[in-house]
Amino acid sequence: MQTLQELGEAVAERRKALNLRQQVVAKQAGITPESLSRFERGRGAEFGARKLLAVLAVLDMELDIVPTQPGGMLDDLRRERSQA
Template sequence: MQTLSELGLAVAQRRRALGMTQIDVAKRAGVASDTLSRFELGKATDFGARKLLAVLAVLGMEMQYSLEGHAGSLESLAREHGLRR
């Protein structure tokens, strides 16, 4: 995922897959349901780290990061550089 909008869509998909409403998730995460709604729609102008981590925890999700250019398997890196294994 590259953008906050993409992350919002992933959160919405996960929430629906779990059969949870925005109100359920918002209450458990301690955020306003309208804020969660805007986030899922990609319209949140400010969705801080505390809110994001709380929502992800409720949904059983977590964030991972990687250094730019250092992510991926050896196979994907080889393809990226036009090499074959």
């Protein structure tokens, strides 16, 4: 996954696979159903780490942080900026 929208889609997919409604997951995670809905649709810019971790715990999911190889979009932008 490389975007918050993809992360939201993965959460929605897992929630649906578990046959859980947004209202149930949101209540157990201590957030509003509207907040979860926005996040699942990629519109939750204010969706912080605490909320994300709470939702992942309800869905029995975890977030792994792994290093990536240089050459991603950010590196390309930095390279272009330094050449300009």
